[in-house]
Amino acid sequence: MSNKPLTFTITKQLTGTLARTGIIKTPHGDIKTPAFIVGGTQATVKTLSPEQVTQLGGQSILVNSYHLMLRPGVELIHKAGGIHRFMNFHGPFFSDSGGFQVFSLGMAYKKGIDITSHSKKGDAAQAINTKSQLTKVDDDGVHFRSHLDGSKLFITPEMSMDFQHKIGADIHMCFDELISPLASRENIKKATDRTHIWAKRCLDRHNQLNIQHIACGEDVQALYGVVQGGRQEDLRKGSAEYLGKCDFDGYGIGGVFEPEEISSTVKWVNDILPINKPRHLLGMGSQPADLFLGVEYGIDTFDCVAPTRQARNGALFTHSGRINIKNSCFAQDFSPIDVECDCYTCKNFTRAYIRHLFMANEILGLTLASIHNERFVVGTVDKIRDSITDSSFFEYKKSFLEKYYGVDRACDFESSGQK
Ligand SMILES: [Zn+2]
Incomplete structure (x- = not known):
């Protein structure tokens, strides 16, 4: 049992850049960074066994709580002993909050559209712009429909934390309001402000759940704040400043759709976020160049399902x-x-x-x-x-x-x- 969710040690900083190497220590092992986190959306790395993932050098897997909440349900994974036992992969896991999928897939069931299958990420931004208008968001949470059967669902930041803790990954993401970078500045600001309020709510709930884990003799889990703000420099910087002052174990950067945004958006954010905490680029693009640019501008871990999808x-x-x-x-x-x-x-x-x-x-x-x-x-x-x-x-x-x-x-x- 570990009472320490995560430690991050920087082992080398590349002079004149934001690039660094480091080690993220979790209760289920270490991740040497920079690292590519293998996509295991539905509790499987498509077509690969966990042994094959380890053999190819995969240090860690990212699962998605939106998909697992719908199928097979987080209670079942909890009953199975958590995601490590359920999947029989015993290295560190990340889980995504489900925010991205609620906004991108939540209303797509009618046409069966999966925005992630679009060839260009700009199309994804456009699809989210269309669908996020159909998803109903209020201060409490998000009303949406399952992309599997169209059933009406509601999720709050607290529920997302409950789901992620039941799944039992080592590193969780705050539930955020994803908004298309094509939305109006006013709406991007509103979504960013709401993301900040939700981040505090996620952190409160997360801390309560960790106290329960300690009481039960279980490993504690880590939480990353998720920076948003579209392509607006002041909003991105404001988001990094606000969340950087909160006591998160690390940070996710969401809503980056184009490789060109890495040298602007990612740099703005990583110039401000606390140096000693790890940074994860959520759902990067499919171009190998993104890996080099991401690292150069201070990203420690990436995830993307493109390698297996393209394969x-x-x-x-x-x-x-x-x-x-x-x-x-x-x-x-x-x-x-x-x-x-x-x-x-x-x-x-x-x-x-x-x-x-x-x-x-x-x-x-x-x-x-x-x-x-x-x-x-x-x-x-x-x-x-x-x-x-x-x-x-x-x-x-x-x-x-x-x-x-x-x-x-x-x-x-x-x-x-x-x-
Ligand atoms: Zn090969």
Whole structure:
């Protein structure tokens, strides 16, 4: 049993930038940062066993309380002994508050729209702009409909904390009001102010629940405040200042939709948030460049379901750019997906074989592709971590991006601090 939910130690700060390496210690083990947190939305990393997640280097998994609240229900997970036992993954877990899904999926059931399947994150912002107008928010909480069966539901910040504690992840997120960056400034301000009031309510409820855990001899759990404020500089900075003064274990940064926002929004926020607390970028984009930019501007952990989703569509990362394994040019290609990759798939199988599995709709193809894509992203962040340690971050960033995007496009991701 641990009475300490989380400690964070910075092991190296990269001079002249916000990039750092560190260790997040939780009751279920350590996370070396920067780290990519593997997406396990519905209490599963799609097509992968927990052993495969560990083998590919995954240190931690993020589950989503909105999905788990609807199915199978948080009581059942609690009865099973919590998420670690339910999933049989015994490393650290993050849980998302469900705020994002309430606003993005909550009203989508009629058309079966899943905004996360849009190819561009700008489309996601537009979809939230449309749907958040249909979701009813008041000071108490959010009224919405289940995307599974259309049933009417209501969730408050306190309920979100109750759900997350029952799920039993190591690190929780405050329930926030997500608003599209396309909304009016007045509405973004209103949502940000409400997010702050809800953050205090989440913290109060969270502290009560931790007292109960201690009384029962159970591990205590950690809570991150979630910074919002759209693309408005003063609102973002105000949100970071307000939440930074509250006693959270760390911070999530929500509502970042485009890679270009990392060098502005994420920097504004991380210049202000307490240095000694970890920062998580919630639901980052699917571009490898986002990993480099995020770390450079002070992000310690990321999560994203894109690597496995893209893998299931046959879109596979390689160090020379992304390929579609279903293309006929790979029919007789007996090389691995990526010669530079050290994953189980690349060590043992060829492009021709994986293409065959996809063409024949064989399930193994999805698993092999997911192992590769997940390893590619996890491994890239591991190398970024090493490059901070030996101060070669900018050299690594330049060589990776030039190879992945080509020399011309790589320039788009340069920063003022880059040599
Ligand atoms: Zn591989």
